[in-house]
Amino acid sequence: MIPERNLMAASGLQDQQQSKWIADITEMMDEGPRDILRLPRIRQAVVASPEPKLWFSKIRMELEMLYLKGVHRHDKCRNENGVGDEIDAIQQDIFRRRGELVL
Known part of the structure; x- marks a missing residue:
């Protein structure tokens, strides 16, 4: 304007x-x-126009899946190691992909 x-x-x-x-x-x-x-x-x-809705739904689903996998992996690492602060390579990949999707 x-x-x-x-x-x-x-x-x-x-x-x-x-x-x-x-x-x-x-x-x-x-x-x-x-x-x-x-x-x-x-x-x-x-x-x-269903394409934008389909794209958004796909991205949202992937973000939800990555969140759940991240929580599961965090719990698994904490139970095995007894420490919850360590982040392994899989968790780093999950965080990286979530960052890419959010951007």
Whole structure:
């Protein structure tokens, strides 16, 4: 957005219409992204594109699996060694991969 540029003035709307638009947009921003999904075209665009949802689901599943494997490995190393502060190569790989996914 360019602060000096007044898009409302260029639209040709009257003052009352401009204030109504500003109120609607402000309300939508306050209510958050769920309110935007009420708009039929935006909702259709979100629902019609399964690839981003599939990608996100895959990444989330991998992160959850790595978390569980990390907890299991930590418990296993602690039980074998009696010390919980040691990190072996497998745990380092798990931490590295989790970092890659989060980035």
